[in-house]
Amino acid sequence: MNELVCGDCWRRDHLTFAQRLDPAFIRHGSRYLCPEHRTLRAELCRAAGPVHRHVPDPTENRAA
Numbered sequence: 001m002n003e004l005v006c007g008d009c010w011r012r013d014h015l016t017f018a019q020r021l022d023p024a025f026i027r028h029g030s031r032y033l034c035p036e037h038r039t040l041r042a043e044l045c046r047a048a049g050p051v052h053r054h055v056p057d058p059t060e061n062r063a064a
């Protein structure tokens with residue numbers, strides 16, 4: 001059985017592009033994400049993150 005369907009995979013397989021952008025459909029998918037999409041989400045989060053992106057200071061890297 002395939003009870004844990006990745007929400008992003010589900011949308012990709014069942015919705016049109018326009019539907020995917022519709023907030024009404026965003027809630028439809030399960031919250032489970034496959035490892036692939038979990039990684040993708042993490043990367044999107046990091047990219048979209050705070051408006052003012054933290055610019056690493058050279059001295060910080062040295063401290064770490």
Ligand SMILES: [Zn+2]
Binds near residue numbers: 036
């Ligand atoms: Zn997925």
